[in-house]
Structures are given as structure tokens and as C-alpha cells.
Amino acid sequence: MDEIKPTAYDLMEFHVEALFTHDRNMRLHTINEPWPGEAPAPRFFLGRTVEGTAICRFRHDVPEKLIEQLKELCADEPAVTDFRTKPKHFEAYMNLLQGERFTMGPCYLVPGDVAPSLQVVGITRENMTEYLRGGFEWLASEIDYTQPCIALVRDNRAVSVCRSVRITSRAHEAGLETLDGFRGKGYAAAVVAGWAASVREAGRLPLYSTSWDNLASQSVARKLGLLFYGVNFTVT
Template structure:
């Protein structure tokens, strides 16, 4: 089991699990295989303080303006209320190039390891098992890689119909990625694979993290069902 952490410690862990950084502590890419370009700004707010990072290639003047703005951002006071700095940060970033994406959502952590879900199976790295056609349409075609472990599935008639894997993984934490074939939703399958995934991650001494967007009701329902600890909000601007 991982050692207990404060909300701010969890948010720092979240950021280091989501992204890769240069030696100056600036964002370079997402922490996944293959990696994607990192957002230009990451702000993680908690009730006890904030963490923020800027991408390595921002112009110096823009970076200084954003740093000054972010240093004044108060801690999270009310969930779902946007950061005070959001509108001005968008204006500053738009001076260099258009803002193309804004992500905001809650970040959760498992405080205790759940009991592994019934009828789940851990898929080995490189193990080829057919995915349900609906999952294939969602992009699931290849066997799991090392970076996606642990990778738990539920099968029906020899096809994978529900998945929980490590969408991001680091020495101290892993983040859950969940996919269920549409025809198999509302059956509790997501909860079962998430439980097995989290139990495995925490048995290895790592923190099991779970994050989503504010408007993803299904994902937030899973978090509520496990009574996960809400530790803050992620905000990414690209």
C-alpha cells in the first residue's frame, strides 16, 4: 500500500504521472507511448495549494506573464468553479497562437485498495485476444504494451468487452483508463475492471489515480461508487 499523501502531494504526483518534463521542470510531452505534445499550461488546484507548469517552448515574455498570473491563483475553494486566472491565461496564450483545447476536471485517488472484481483477467503484455468490434471502433486493436500494465479485461464469448488499464504510469503512481463496449454498459463491468486494476496497482506500492472531466457523468459515477478521494482539479490549456 502506498503511504498516505496530502492533496498537494497527490497533485504533484498527478502532474508527474501525466507528463514528461525537461531538466528545468517544464512540460515536454504526455507520459504515454507514443507521447503527444504537452499542453502549454497545466494548473492543478487543491484546497491547500496549487501546482502549475508551463511548456518548454513558450516565448520567455509569455512564460513570465503566465508565471506572474499563476502565482496569484488562490487554492481551490469550490469544485467545478473555474480558476480565477483562466480567462486571462487564455488571452496571454492566444497572443502567440490560437488556444485549441481546454480541459478541466476532477482528480481522485483510491485511499484503500478495493477487492478485485469478479470474472476479470489480467492481460499479459503482447497477449493477443480479440476485442469486441465496438471496442475496435474505439481504437482498441493491439495487444497491451508494458506501459499500459496492469491491463485488466472482462470477456464475453471470447472477446474483450471491458478494459481498465494504466493510461499513464510512473514509478509512484498509475492512472486508470477505462473503456467498455457500448452494448455492455450499465452492467457494472467498468466497476469490476477498475477494482481489479486499482487493487493490483496498490499492491505494488503505487498510488492509483482516477481523473475525468466535469461533464463526464458516467466516469464521475464510477468515482462516486468507489468513494474515491477528491484531491483537486486538473486544468490543461493547449
């Protein structure tokens, strides 16, 4: 997988494929969560890349006429350099869709040479009772669905965990959680690095995305030198 060197456009395509289920017409249906239960996908997804290319996807119930209008605007989006910058046609998207809420945030690829700076362990059904206590008990019900799941352990309990929360045959998206009392110690960066290595071992690409206002998550991306390839934007 490493030898292919995907473009920013490829990575954005892998990203949207991982986030949502699609039908044959590439219309969105549900959020692609690996555990049971299906929440509806947003009505509109826009992925702007650092190369100046953009991907747009629409939920299956968005009218064709509206889709054509939105596609024209998407094609006019410039390359993104700052993930805090809203899309050029932000107001038009919100007005046309009569949008109530939007999300936006940077998207990264975890490079192949990233390695954990601290010792981490894989959490599975076999060892979860040993580690998932004192804060991560809730993870037990999802453990079979979110592999690989990598944790940093202190006093024989998991205090920081990174796991696959969106999964396809080409890429996994990271889900990162660190207990309150253990933040700011470099633990999150270590588990992301360990998770990414496991994902690559399985022949998939490790993707990491967050929201524009999640400073802690962006700090992890900076520490690890993650490769910024674009910004996602959705309207519900």
C-alpha cells in the same frame, strides 16, 4: 506507499509527472504515453487542489516573461471545492496564452480499500487472443505498454477494460473503456478497482482523472468512493 499518506499537493505532482515528460528545468515536452509516438504537451498546466495549493507547469517553448506572469496568477488560485468551477484567472490565462482550447476535469486517488465487486481478469500478451475480440481488438498492439490491464469478461470476451495509460515510478493513471452494450452494469467500477489493486501491488499509487463533462466516468468515481484531490486545467 499507503503509510505515507500523500497530500493533495503531492498527488497533483504525481499526476502532472504521469501526464507529461519533463526536462531538468521542469518544463513540459510531450504527453507521456507508454506506447510509441510523442504528441506535444500543452503549453500550460494548472493543478488546483482541495487544500488551496496549486501546481503550474509550462511547455519548454513558453517565454520566461510570460511564465512569470502566469505564475503570479497561479499563486492566487483559491482551494477548489467544485470541479466544474473554472480557475479564478481563467480569462487571463486564455488571453495571455492566446489559447485556442482548454481542458479541465477532476482528479482522484483510488483508495487502498477498494475491491472489485465482480470477478475480473488480467489481460497480457499470453491470453489476449482469448479475450480481445468483439470490440477490443485494437488493444492488442498496446498490451505490452499498458500493464496492468484488467478486464471484465462476458461470453469469453472482454467488455470493460481498465489499464495504465500514463506510468511513472510513483503513480499510474487509469484508462477506462467499456463497450456500448455493457455500460451501466457496474462493470467499469469493477475493472477500475481490480486495476487499482494491481497498481498498488506494484508499489505505485493508482490515480483516476477525467473531464468535467464526462458524466459516466464521474459516476464510476462516485460508486467507488474515490478520493477527490483537485482539478487539472490545460491550455494548448
